[in-house]
Amino acid sequence: MARWEPEPRERLLRAALELFEEQGYDSTTVVQIATRAGLTKSTFFRHYPDKREVLFAGEDLLCRLTADGIAAAEEAATPLEAVVAALQAAAEAFVEGRRDYGPRLIAVIAGNRELRERSAMKEAAITAAMAEALQKRGVAERTALIAAELGGLAMHRAYALWASPANRSEFAELAQQELAELRSAAADL
Amino acid sequence: MARWEPEPRERLLRAALELFEEQGYDSTTVVQIATRAGLTKSTFFRHYPDKREVLFAGEDLLCRLTADGIAAAEEAATPLEAVVAALQAAAEAFVEGRRDYGPRLIAVIAGNRELRERSAMKEAAITAAMAEALQKRGVAERTALIAAELGGLAMHRAYALWASPANRSEFAELAQQELAELRSAAADL
Structure with a gap:
């Protein structure tokens, strides 16, 4: 069984x-x-x-999907291209039937400090999984950390858009667009 | 009183x-x-x-110091220069008498899941404080988020170095050097 x-x-x-x-x-x-x-x-x-x-069951899945996505990215992929692959792989967790839970989950978590802490830990865990997978590809530690942070930011922001009632775009598309915008915003550092 | x-x-x-x-x-x-x-x-x-x-009392202080540091940075400062100012201001929390607590705090937190979650929240709060202070200076949202994430990474890594028993450098110096190395590592994204 x-x-x-x-x-x-x-x-x-x-x-x-x-x-x-x-x-x-x-x-x-x-x-x-x-x-x-x-x-x-x-x-x-x-x-x-x-x-x-119950609210954070997605953590393990997202860690696995993003790490596997990075591991499976083309050998010649830059760190940020590998992160794009991670976000595309993560889209498997953001299927249409789950979209309606999004705003409800966000509201419940926002209303409770313990849940906000757990949520911060979840985001840190996913970012760490991406950074580790990048280092396994030979990406230098600091570059891996930054690429993973950008991936985490893109995931967080794309999720908020994807989960908003008016939005009908796919998660993968939103995440890739967000990562590209973050990349271009980094030019103004 | x-x-x-x-x-x-x-x-x-x-x-x-x-x-x-x-x-x-x-x-x-x-x-x-x-x-x-x-x-x-x-x-x-x-x-x-x-x-x-008791273990996280530094959160409010660090949020305030970093936000004030950014607010007080020169008008012409780039976002990353403002983050340097934040890290220099944060050094006030890392005085010599506190250094010996560092490895002990790190070990106690690492050994308990609830404390690790709280710690993730603390780091997220400091990063959010920096991002908000940068936006108040007119920095665009995404650029502010990335600059704040780099500042958070630099603070985290500089703290680990500063708290390691063999290290005798000042926190401000370690943090500024770490931020510079992160910046240069970002060129390989």
Whole structure:
């Protein structure tokens, strides 16, 4: 049997978001989330270690996608071209069905200090994953760090655009455009 | 009466660090920290909201110093020159008597996930303070974000060097040199 079942994870995320919105993050328990999702507490814990991680399950996926994207970039790619490959690979995590969660996730996280801290850690982890993957390609440490920071900024900004209700562009397109604009803004340093 | 008394704050920091090292962060209580510092619990809470914030009291100071440094930079300064001014102003927080806490703080934070998250948030807050101060000078948003990220990287790396036992250089010098090297590394993007 496959241990990874997308359906329960999705149901738990939907239930958690609803409850966090209705009654606040602090007042919501794992049992309430499981019940709302029509699942048991033990099913919850098969998928997430605690209620907070329901909101940050994308971290591991994004670290893996971006690192793999960089590793798979053409040998002749510049560091920033490898970061473009990372952002294109990351788009797999930003599929159409998830777009509507975007503004809701952003609002729930913004409203709670613990979640904002966790979110800062998530962004740092993704940036670190990109920097490490760049160094594995032989990119010098500082150049890798800067390229990864630009990639992180592009991802953050593209996500906010992608998740905004009026936007219908693809994440990959938004991220690539954002990275290009950041690159050109860096000329004014 | 001045509400800010450096002496008790310093004693509480020293006591907290000792206890976190001896018995772990999770097992240490506010009462234990206050007792070890020869102070009362209510004195503790006059200085810090909880045991965790003892380790991150520098955040507000660093946000203020860097933002003020940028605001006070010469009118003709480029964004990166303004960031140099921010790092020089930040050096006020890295005085000689604090250097020995450096490796101990780094080790305690590295050993606890909650503290690592808080630390990521601190770095994000300082970077955001610099970006905001740059925008107030009229620097375009994306350029301000990149300059602030470079400043944050330089501060992080200079701090690690400054706090390493073998190092006797001044923080300001290390940070300025690091920023210059990051700038030159950015040419290879």
